[in-house]
Amino acid sequence: xxxxxxxxxxxxxxxxxxxxxxxxxxxxxxxxxxxxxxxxxxxxxxxxxxxxxxxxxxxxxxxxxxxxxxxxxxxxxxxxxxxxxxxxxxxxxxxxxxxxxxxxxxxxxxxxxxxxxxxxxxxxxxxxxxxxxxxxxxxxxxxxxxxxxxxxxxxxxxxxxxxxxxxxxxxxxxxxxxxxxxxxxxxxxxxxxxxxxxxxxxxxxxxxxxxxxxxxxxxxxxxxxxxxxxxxxxxxxxxxxxxxxxxxxxxxxxxxxxxxxxxxxxxxxxxxxxxxxxxxxxxxxxxxxxxxxxxxxxxxxxxxxxxxxxxxxxxxxxxxxxxx
Amino acid sequence: xxxxxxxxxxxxxxxxxxxxxxxxxxxxxxxxxxxxxxxxxxxxxxxxxxxxxxxxxxxxxxxxxxxxxxxxxxxxxxxxxxxxxxxxxxxxxxxxxxxxxxxxxxxxxxxxxxxxxxxxxxxxxxxxxxxxxxxxxxxxxxxxxxxxxxxxxxxxxxxxxxxxxxxxxxxxxxxxxxxxxxxxxxxxxxxxxxxxxxxxxxxxxxxxxxxxxxxxxxxxxxxxxxxxxxxxxxxxxxxxxxxxxxxxxxxxxxxxxxxxxxxxxxxxxxxxxxxxxxxxxxxxxxxxxxxxxxxxxxxxxxxxxxxxxxxxxxxxxxxxxxxxxxxxxxxxxxxxxxxxxxxxxxxxxxxxxxxxxxxxxxxxxxxxxxxxxxxxxxxxxxxxxxxxxxxxxxxxxxxxxxxxxxxxxxxxxxxxxxxxxxxxxxxxxxxxxxxxxxxxxxxxxxxxxxxxxxxxxxxxxxxxxxxxxxxxxxxxxxxxxxxxxxxx
Numbered sequence: 078x079x080x081x082x083x084x085x086x087x088x089x090x091x092x093x094x095x096x097x098x099x100x101x102x103x104x105x106x107x108x109x110x111x112x113x114x115x116x117x118x119x120x121x122x123x124x125x126x127x128x129x130x131x132x133x134x135x136x137x138x139x140x141x142x143x144x145x146x147x148x149x150x151x152x153x154x155x156x157x158x159x160x161x162x163x164x165x166x167x168x169x170x171x172x173x174x175x176x177x178x179x180x181x182x183x184x185x186x187x188x189x190x191x192x193x194x195x196x197x198x199x200x201x202x203x204x205x206x207x208x209x210x211x212x213x214x215x216x217x218x219x220x221x222x223x224x225x226x227x228x229x230x231x232x233x234x235x236x237x238x239x240x241x242x243x244x245x246x247x248x249x250x251x252x253x254x255x256x257x258x259x260x261x262x263x264x265x266x267x268x269x270x271x272x273x274x275x276x277x278x279x280x281x282x283x284x285x286x287x288x289x290x291x292x293x294x295x296x297x298x299x300x301x302x303x304x305x306x307x308x309x310x311x312x313x314x315x316x317x318x319x320x321x322x323x324x325x326x327x328x329x330x331x332x333x334x335x336x337x338x339x340x341x342x343x344x345x346x347x348x349x350x351x352x353x354x355x356x357x358x359x360x361x362x363x364x365x366x367x368x369x370x371x372x373x374x375x376x377x378x379x380x381x382x383x384x385x386x387x388x389x390x391x392x393x394x395x396x397x398x399x400x401x
Numbered sequence: 402x403x404x405x406x407x408x409x410x411x412x413x414x415x416x417x418x419x420x421x422x423x424x425x426x427x428x429x430x431x432x433x434x435x436x437x438x439x440x441x442x443x444x445x446x447x448x449x450x451x452x453x454x455x456x457x458x459x460x461x462x463x464x465x466x467x468x469x470x471x472x473x474x475x476x477x478x479x480x481x482x483x484x485x486x487x488x489x490x491x492x493x494x495x496x497x498x499x500x501x502x503x504x505x506x507x508x509x510x511x512x513x514x515x516x517x518x519x520x521x522x523x524x525x526x527x528x529x530x531x532x533x534x535x536x537x538x539x540x541x542x543x544x545x546x547x548x549x550x551x552x553x554x555x556x557x558x559x560x561x562x563x564x565x566x567x568x569x570x571x572x573x574x575x576x577x578x579x580x581x582x583x584x585x586x587x588x589x590x591x592x593x594x595x596x597x598x599x600x601x602x603x604x605x606x607x608x609x610x611x612x613x614x615x616x617x618x619x620x621x622x623x624x625x626x627x628x629x630x631x632x633x634x635x636x637x638x639x640x641x642x643x644x645x646x647x648x649x650x651x652x653x654x655x656x657x658x659x660x661x662x663x664x665x666x667x668x669x670x671x672x673x674x675x676x677x678x679x680x681x682x683x684x685x686x687x688x689x690x691x692x693x694x695x696x697x698x699x700x701x702x703x704x705x706x707x708x709x710x711x712x713x714x715x716x717x718x719x720x721x722x723x724x725x726x727x728x729x730x731x732x733x734x735x736x737x738x739x740x741x742x743x744x745x746x747x748x749x750x751x752x753x754x755x756x757x758x759x760x761x762x763x764x765x766x767x768x769x770x771x772x773x774x775x776x777x778x779x780x781x782x783x784x785x786x787x788x789x790x791x792x793x794x795x796x797x798x799x800x801x802x803x804x805x806x807x808x809x810x811x812x813x814x815x816x817x818x819x820x821x822x823x824x825x826x827x828x829x830x831x832x833x834x835x836x837x838x839x840x841x842x843x844x845x846x847x848x849x850x851x852x853x854x855x856x857x858x859x860x861x862x863x864x865x866x867x868x869x870x871x872x873x874x875x876x877x878x879x880x881x882x883x884x885x886x887x888x889x
Contacts (some may be wrong), residue, residue, distance in 0.1 A: 118729040330549045330575045361575040401569050 081259040084252040090119045090230035091155065093263045094237045095125055098153060102239055104131040104140055105157030114159040115193060141167035141190065145175040146213050148188040153237055159193035160204045161246060171211060175242040176217030195287055196385055197336055198249035202373035207338040210246050213314045219243040219268065220314040224289035226257045228312055231266025238265065248287040255290065271318035276305035281325040283348055284335040285311040289384065292335055295391035304399045307331045314344050322348060323356050330361035333400045337385055340368040360399040367394050370399035408457040411478040412472055415446045415794045419760040422446040423471040423662045429461045434483065443790065447666020450790045451827035459483040471662060474710050486680045549575050557582045663759040674821045678861035682816040685874040689832055689852045691884045692716050707774060714806055715777035717829055722746050722769050726875035730865055732802050740864060745769055749800035749820060750780060752787040761787050762820060804829060817859045824864050828857035
């Protein structure tokens with residue numbers, strides 16, 4: 078057990094899976110010699126050789142298409158998008174081919190696509206998005222959004238072993254900011270099981286990814302006002318842990334759904350609708366969504382701060398619900 | 402009768418379960434003189450249409466509710482200024498104006514309503530009843546009740562109005578109601594309005610018995626004059642807050658009109674009856690030859706001596722009551738898990754109002770004590786009073802069995818809906834001449850022309866089995882086909 082950053086945990090997890098299973102290989106733009114846009118695969122080519130750490134041409138469609146074929150043939154490819162924003166170039170391969178294959182032909186497609194996502198460092202509209210809800214809407218894909226180093230490692234292992242195509246959203250703003258103890262050995266974190274990040278009685282915050290930490294700070298801020306906040310880190314959106322969310326709602330009766338993705342059509346709407354359908358009689362206040370506004374992510378640091386939900390926004394939302 | 406202060410006219414309580422009424426007509430305009438007990442307005446409720454007499458003498462100073470409006474029982478409808486009284490300005494009358502909620506609540510049980518419950522001027526305290534526990538500064542306003550609070554309130558039988566709210570705008574939060582329940586907050590007895598004797602006492606014990614229709618006074622003794630106490634238990638639970646009707650848009654070629662109180666009452670009762678009773682209908686053919694002949698004979702005598710017409714309905718009512726002696730469950734009731742048998746017959750007669758305006762079911766009390774003449778008179782009386790809107794709430798309550806009579810329009814078969822909480826209803830169909838096979842004096846089958854009538858009995862199969870109903874109907878048919886003049 079050692080303290081590791083979120084990025085180190087991803088890197089370690091990937092390395093362990095490659096050592097464990099020879100079918101696992103990495104492909105992406107500059108993942109080999111350069112070690113990846115964020116240095117997740119730094120040193121991988123030295124250890125595993127160019128045939129398992131493949132520098133691909135500048136074509137996300139080719140990378141995802143190649144992974145799909147390799148997975149169908151029995152390999153366990155791990156693709157890296159330099160930024161999750163670029164996955165749109167591979168939409169057709171991913172959505173039309175990979176997601177449908179298992180229903181169409183009955184063959185598993187055990188591939189993982191790593192998607193560095195999220196903003197907070199002035200990356201602007203093409204390098205800061207959180208496109209998880211677009212893929213959560215596609216039957217056949219799984220969507221994973223780790224928030225802690227331990228989960229980053231364990232969920233990556235589960236993604237690689239999973240028979241379905243898995244989109245692994247790793248939040249760039251957590252890469253070097255978040256550090257924690259991570260077990261040294263191989264382990265898997267199961268899909269579909271939320272993690273109670275913080276226990277509380279008054280309000281539930283349902284969230285994932287970097288927003289877990291925003292919620293955590295906000296919860297600490299309002300604690301002095303006597304507001305006890307429970308934070309559920311969903312960890313995986315497809316499948317998502319409906320049971321844990323409903324149980325928490327039944328306890329607190331007030332909910333905030335928080336995400337960094339934009340408001341309209343964000344996955345928070347799905348969660349809010351499910352709460353309304355299945356826990357209506359347990360609600361003591363309207364379900365509140367806190368999300369980014371429906372615009373592209375701005376470059377300007379000031380505007381980006383206004384755009385991405387901040388600790389103060391969440392604290393204000395918590396106080397508003399507490400007073401309701 | 403003269404008093405010096407203004408007299409309020411309020412929507413009277415027209416029966417136990419009636420919570421609102423519609424003003425159908427003002428008989429006096431503002432500024433007109435009115436004598437005490439002189440009819441002031443006409444109202445329509447889901448039970449009865451009636452006139453409301455003036456509670457005092459004076460001038461109609463102000464009419465507060467217009468024709469066509471539906472308001473809760475106890476709502477102030479008008480103000481009458483007594484002779485010599487100074488007309489109070491509008492500001493002066495704000496003060497005593499009762500909230501609708503403060504009106505005397507329906508007494509939970511054994512109520513003996515005056516015909517029109519407009520308070521006598523001598524009794525204004527009826528409106529000064531203690532305010533319902535709405536919180537000291539609740540001001541009777543309704544605040545939003547969230548789904549979870551509504552559920553907890555319902556599970557624990559808590560009146561949300563009794564809980565102090567700490568949420569926005571005084572809203573009762575989940576925490577508030579949980580704290581109330583955990584601190585031993587009592588379930589609110591149904592219909593409770595904090596009567597004065599209890600006002601000083603702390604919250605009632607959680608075990609406070611809820612008043613139910615099965616009060617000792619009502620059931621076991623089955624008194625000979627059961628009428629007022631036998632208020633249908635189905636009427637006991639207070640009606641939930643009525644939802645505001647949503648406005649609907651008229652399509653091309655459609656016209657839209659609001660439902661009046663009677664129509665809403667019928668709609669609710671019919672639906673509830675089908676949801677409650679297991680309806681089955683049995684049809685019997687009756688050869689009415691003997692009754693027809695007897696009626697022709699009695700008609701001139703009845704009209705000359707008593708001024709009343711011996712209708713077929715009277716014959717059938719008499720024969721029905723006679724048949725019930727051997728088949729009493731037709732006249733019984735299911736109350737909770739128990740069967741309530743009755744040694745009296747309160748016979749409801751369905752009377753249609755003209756123009757599809759609805760129907761009303763006045764009740765002939767203790768009809769088992771009336772012979773053919775008595776029934777003919779009673780039927781004529783209620784029919785007359787139904788048409789003239791002179792029925793009182795008592796007239797339409799406490800029925801134990803109902804007869805409906807659409808045969809006058811030529812109907813030959815019907816499957817009527819039972820009037821709750823009764824278990825059977827008899828449908829009297831058209832009397833028509835039909836060729837039937839009968840036996841002549843020598844025992845030969847011949848075809849004869851006979852005045853035939855179908856009687857259809859809808860019964861609640863929860864209590865009355867098919868064979869039982871058929872045997873009752875068989876006896877009813879025998880009573881009619883072999884009418885014994887001396888017996889009836």
